[in-house]
Amino acid sequence: xxxxxxxxxxAFLLVTIQIDLYDRLALDLEExxxxxxxxTSVKGVLIDxxxxxxxxxxxxxxxxxxxxxxxxLDAQTVxxxxxxxxxxxxVELGLPLNGVSTALNVEKGMHLLRSMxxxxxTDQEDGYSSYD
Amino acid sequence: MTRDTIMxxxxxxxxxxxxxxxxxxxxxxMGLVNQTKLITAASELVRNMLRYGNGGEAIIEVxxxxxxxxxxxxxxxxxxxxxxxxKAMQDGFSTGKSLGLGLPGTNRLVNEFDIKSELGIGTTxxxxxxxxx
Numbered sequence: 198x199x200x201x202x203x204x205x206x207x208a209f210l211l212v213t214i215q216i217d218l219y220d221r222l223a224l225d226l227e228e229x230x231x232x233x234x235x236x237t238s239v240k241g242v243l244i245d246x247x248x249x250x251x252x253x254x255x256x257x258x259x260x261x262x263x264x265x266x267x268x269x270l271d272a273q274t275v276x277x278x279x280x281x282x283x284x285x286x287x288v289e290l291g292l293p294l295n296g297v298s299t300a301l302n303v304e305k306g307m308h309l310l311r312s313m314x315x316x317x318x319t320d321q322e323d324g325y326s327s328y329d
Numbered sequence: 330m331t332r333d334t335i336m337x338x339x340x341x342x343x344x345x346x347x348x349x350x351x352x353x354x355x356x357x358x359m360g361l362v363n364q365t366k367l368i369t370a371a372s373e374l375v376r377n378m379l380r381y382g383n384g385g386e387a388i389i390e391v392x393x394x395x396x397x398x399x400x401x402x403x404x405x406x407x408x409x410x411x412x413x414x415x416k417a418m419q420d421g422f423s424t425g426k427s428l429g430l431g432l433p434g435t436n437r438l439v440n441e442f443d444i445k446s447e448l449g450i451g452t453t454x455x456x457x458x459x460x461x462x
């Protein structure tokens with residue numbers, strides 16, 4: 198059975214979606230990710246969608262769900278790498294993903310996650326300096 | 330390659346169908362933003378067809394009108410049909426558990442949108458996206 202891999206990197210979980218998802222795969226990812234947030238007690242989730250050419254209302258809803266569910270488990274979510282054509286399409290579709298934090302790429306997403314964690318007064322457990 | 334009929338009966342048929350639509354869009358030199366809008370619209374409609382119509386057939390065609398070239402997609406199911414089409418076209422209306430963005434959202438992504446439905450017979454949705462529309 199196909200699954201999207203979730204990597205633990207320090208205090209974060211990193212998911213790189215390399216294929217266009219069908220609905221079951223997206224639902225499995227939602228469930229796996231939320232379980233793993235709980236099991237690993239990470240404070241941040243980074244989802245890289247730079248290789249995703251289509252985000253429709255279902256996929257958009259899953260991204261929003263992941264962000265809301267993770268927040269309930271005390272973790273922040275940042276979606277990175279959205280293609281401009283996908284951003285245009287999502288807004289016209291009527292799904293601007295208001296509850297989801299975004300950054301242009303993985304590096305900027307990491308910075309954003311770290312600053313969100315600092316803001317929440319969370320300990321730096323990943324060994325990275327937040328002043329770099 | 331000017332016309333294709335693809336049966337969409339299960340979720341796993343969706344991604345190959347979307348890829349086929351993309352091949353057609355690339356062939357007529359549709360720009361990336363319009364391609365993305367068309368494929369997203371196709372994805373919404375094919376999901377509706379699976380969820381509410383138990384699947385059906387999707388037809389991909391290259392069409393032209395005067396100087397314009399475009400793609401017409403037709404989605405035909407033999408599901409229960411839609412009782413109130415104007416209501417189904419409203420943002421936020423859904424009989425299922427979705428966000429209700431499917432039909433009105435799709436309408437905004439394409440140049441032409443047509444829906445016909447008969448209770449107990451089925452639903453046919455047709456959309457057109459021009460290459461430079």
